[in-house]
Amino acid sequence: GAVVSQHPSRVICKSGTSVKIECRSLDFQATTMFWYRQFPKQSLMLMATSNEGSKATYEQGVEKDKFLINHASLTLSTLTVTSAHPEDSSFYICSARTQGVRELFFGEGSRLTVL
């Protein structure tokens, strides 16, 4: 099956700093990527949808200026958590699909801890 790789898998940062998480599709062209956030023992909450070359579409309640999403190529999307605070600590998961394929492929997730 198609492979989606996320990096880093774990990151610890100080409050006020920015953190970038990468999501790569290794063997297919990801025309659409999705970013999810998962709190402990909770479900995945869709944060935003990004189509390659376009601005991301954010879900209601998600701060665009805090969670910057870039999808500049068909194999890479990045999520930057700007000026991170402890409440941003969470498990972030990306997923990707290619045009014409209805299935989503998930990355392994990135655990962010903000001190």
Add this chain to the structure above:
Amino acid sequence: AQSVTQPDIHITVSEGASLELRCNYSYGATPYLFWYVQSPGQGLQLLLKYFSGDTLVQGIKGFEAEFKRSQSSFNLRKPSVHWSDAAEYFCAVGALTSGTYKYIFGTGTRLKVLA
């Protein structure tokens, strides 16, 4: 907007017993339907999917699910549970919303297996 409901937050079964995890969705048409499994601290693994056709779908690890349009349900079943099936299970719906496919997850059901 589409939504997904998993009524059971926790389910405990004995090893060897049968299992059924419930999933109901709300959407105007037939969405894409998925079941994923997540082990602690890990990403999501696809168990099975339904797009169209035969309403009983077979997945990996001996799981199956049945789509019932009249009940807007997509329940996951396994005839005999193994201890290694203990994990979190998520039902997901993919549907066209404002011109973009979005994938929404249910709240999850945590499965505990007794030896």
